[in-house]
Amino acid sequence: MSAHNDWKPTEVRPDGPERGAEGLRRALAAAGDFGDLLTRAKVVVFRDFQVGEQELDEVMDLLLPNRLAYTHGTSPRTKVAAGNVYTSTEYPSEQTIAMHNELSYSHKWPSRLLFYCATTPGSGGATPVVDGTLWLASLDEKVRDAFAGGIRYAQNLHDGFGLGRSWKQTFETEDRKQVEAFLDEGRFTWNWTSDGGLRMVSPVRPAWIRHPVTGEEVWFNQADHFHPAALGDDIARELAQILPPEELPQSVTLADGSPIPDEYVLHVHDRGLELAVDVDWKQGDLMVIDNVAVGHGRRPYTGDRRVLVAMSD
Structure with a gap:
């Protein structure tokens, strides 16, 4: 199963002094069509942009063209904002959430998921992602x-x-x-x-x-x-x-x-957990995943981890 070591998420970082939503906007413009990038990469992580929670709606407009409600969802979440923004699954912090594709049991599922770290966990709390083909x-x-x-x-x-x-x-x-x-x-x-x-x-x-x-x-x-x-x-x-x-x-x-x-x-x-690549979190980081190409989960954590999620077709 060593082939999984050849795949990992693509990371995008600022190439200039600007941070926040404007810095991310410039990085996206430089990267070209984001849909093409996501299809190739399967997972794109935006590091060090220091996006504030008050900027999240603006950023999501760039990355999720049509945000969806969590209709037919099975996991406990809280809707935290207009525009269909939710907490990530609210299971006890000591539990591992196994790999899955969101809403794959239903007849309608999102094509993209966006994760945003509002509060850095004390320790642990990575979001593992796994290539579905592998x-x-x-x-x-x-x-x-x-x-x-x-x-x-x-x-x-x-x-x-x-x-x-x-x-x-x-x-x-x-x-x-x-x-x-x-x-x-x-x-x-x-x-x-x-x-x-x-x-x-x-x-x-x-x-x-x-x-x-x-x-x-x-x-x-x-x-x-x-x-x-x-x-x-x-x-x-x-x-x-x-x-x-x-x-x-x-x-x-x-x-x-x-x-x-x-x-x-x-x-x-x-096998899903063994093949997964962990994405660690720092406040202000974002990640967008192709929900068909990859599964995701959650590692146990300590502290006040707060990760928000939105979905798009």
């Missing part, structure tokens, strides 16, 4: 064969009181008709439960896809995030031993409905 190539043949037919995700979303997220949090609305339209578009099987919750099962989703520009095949799913074997939360793992899969907040199977072996899920989980 991740796919690294998997044992028997694992790839098992996933070749695709996978199916299931979710149980409560109405405000229960395990996991509510459907109102997940879809950022209280309008059932709006949720139903989204699910119909994605060809989910769904029903409202007697207690006001929502049961939804996806159609078969692919385990890997082709990048829309480069044509490279990339690992692109979140089976390990829906599977109890790879959960970092002891309570969640214990819950999975008590409840049947159809009653869990989220679960996943192979396309034919058969269980995904624990060892396959852990193999995928571990």
